Amino acid sequence: MASSAPKYDVFQAIADPTRRRLLQLLVEQEMPVTVISGHFPISRTAVSKHLRILAEAGLVQERKVGRETRYRMQPEPLRELKQWLAYYEQFWDNKLAALAHYIEHQDSEGMVDRVPKIVKQERETKGK
Template identity: 75%
Template sequence: MAAAPSRHDVFQAIADPTRRQLLKLLGDQELPVTVISGHFPMSRTAVSKHLRILAEAGLVKGRKVGRETRYRLDPEPLLAVKQWLAYYERFWENKLAMLKHYVESGETDGAEPVATRTAVQPTKQE
């Protein structure tokens, strides 16, 4: 049986909404865990665990200042996410281009335009 990897990758790290919020919080400032934990409805220990996962993925860096550790965002590993998403961007661009063409051409295939359709009102059940 293969052992589980000890480090988390960027995709695992950002999969959790709390960790995404941590990244956003640390995007513009360096903060100690005591201040960071004040932004979340969880214990300081739980916040520290999330920070450890982010640090293992290389997304945050900690530095000692006196007795506390201050954390800051290191956005470089997010380039892997950007590169991965770049492949799928072509699908979004294609769909947007098709929608733009459809709207600008006025093609409706004989269907009534969306803006002029009347909503079907549900019947009242007694």
């Protein structure tokens, strides 16, 4: 219920290649819809819909300027992704540092149901 309630899913938002290219385009610059859609082979309306999905995921911010709406990327929600990744990082290297970092940053955000807090599956989980 905090102000930044991401009602759409970050994982889903970045699943689409067009949306990833949108982020890439808007990461450094704010741009109005028409200009943005000039960079894509699809219609302005289609771009608009992608932008709305990204906005709902918190990945872009919109700002009205006169008759245009300018969009810009907002990278913060990617933190959630990073945390999710951090959990798995320990498994592809033997990097203890990764695990340490993971533990250290566990409760930064509302990630509770997304990534397990190093939880035992109900399986045996005897010592390693």
